[in-house]
Amino acid sequence: MDVVIQIVITGLTLGSMYALASVGLSLIYGTLGMFNMAHGLFMTLGAYVAYSVAVAFGIPLVLGIVVAMAAGALIGIITHLVMVRFMLGTADFGTNVLVATAGLGILIEDLLLKVYGGYPYPQPLAVEGFTRIGRVTVTYQAVIIFAVALILILGVAWLLLKTRFGRAIRATALNREAAMLMGVKADTVFLQVMALAGMLAGVAGLMISTQATLSPQMGGDPLLKAFVICVVAGLGNVWGAGLCAFGLALLEAAIGFYIGVRFGFPAMLILVILVLIWRPQGLFGSEKVVRL
């Protein structure tokens, strides 16, 4: 029983972080049709900025989250204004933007390396202490991660489903031309989506750094998993991405416990490939009929 509790807790903690990362990624793909290869660096940037502010001013975790969100949103906005805006609607947008964001990712990573150095720092915003469920240790940090992820994802869900702003995003994702004809300012929507996704990524980065350490490469592994989660959920399907994040994280935790941590991701990937052979459009994706 303890083992099951342990796996569930590890899975939920991992799943919270994956969900924050992959919901943003999925939102961007759904609306702009772009794969953000720099998403991992959005996370890293959020974590580093929160770290710097925390070291300088000694802020509490709540403010740290706000700072990470602001940093993520800012980099999302800059990315859109400086780069993506000019590429939208050009030929081969999908692949070109992938290359460009990958370039941006390696650029930010190098800048972080130059500013902070490659030495891993501990995140000062982490919360100490733990409680026990049965004989299983649960750190407060894990509880906070889960709570933050839950609040933010429910917040995003509320935004998307209940507000005008969310309706504009959903309309644009569904059919860009039709939305524009109905008076939705697609450019503004894209900017808002980039900011929103960047915000989620910033928080995800902060949460990940409290579990491990800060390093310029820390975003790589979560990004990879977020990609896989988005693909298995069906690209652009935000709800599916959230669900799959928890599902795959639980699987990873279980395999990590029973077989070995290094096989967690490979097992996840093999499962994903099997799923895709069975349903190429992803678990929650709907089959698209394309007229040629």
Next chain:
Amino acid sequence: MTQLDDLTRHLLIGVLVIATFAVLPVFITQRYLLGEVIVFFIWAMVAMNWNLLMGHAGVFSLAQMLFFAVGAYGMAMGVTFTGMSVWVAIPIAAVSSALLALIIGMACLRLTGAYVALLTYAIAEMIHVLIITDTECFTLVRNNCQQLFGGSTGFSRFDDFGFRPLLKKHWILGNYYTVLAAFGLTIFGVIVIIHGRLGLAFRAIRDNVGYASSRGIDRKKYQVVAFALSALLTGLAGGVYAAHYRFAGPSLFEFSTLMFILAMVVVGGLGSTWGPLIGTGIMMIVVEFSKEMGDARNLVLGLALIIFVVVMPKGLVHLASNAWRKVSHDRQETKADS
């Protein structure tokens, strides 16, 4: 002048390029510079193959360095564990690379576009992580633990081409011409594919899947073929690399290396024939300079990728050919006027 068809014309250019490089050692004698040209050959091979796959067959794969690594590792493992000759190990490594590509391709190419990019990237990264986290000793080499796939240090100090005892202080020339031979093989292979019937099918699929399919071209089948062929030649480059450097390690999987090659293809011109070659030369020179300015390699790579994709997504070759067309067009007009 008689009009040559594309294939013959490009093959002739290929002969010219190889002949130029073949006489180059007459003028360049410093070992360092020859070494740099060898590196150029190797990266150009990888870039040309990636361009074949991405620019012509429309498969956006991010597993290019995986197949390079399979070539390098295959060659290193063959030599280290079985003691076979380098000349046998390299072809075997290249073929294993193609076989792996066949398997990965059959699984991934059910999907298209960005899905393929993500899955291939995930697979390459997974293999990378599995290799570096492996700590179990397979054998002992010189009293050091040697993991089956080299662990986090990889393989080094195995047999190379064996020109050192043969050519004494001119051993680098032996390596030079061996790599040049592989380079030539790649150039001819890629040109024959691009400008032959296969390339026609690839471009038909890339330009309009629906129309190509209705004409009886099976997208998946042709893309898997492109994937495997490209991996075969990339594996060859990897094998040659390992034999030249006597090294094969997990650094080959690094994301920045992948981006370095991608920058070559993008800067040169995706979907062209000679673009990757030019891109390789330019990126190598640019990176060489950026190293002197305080290791700004990744910064320069990132900037180059962003600028080229945003400003001229078809690369330098497209720019050059446009300019050429404009010049010759103007000349014809002035002729007509006079």
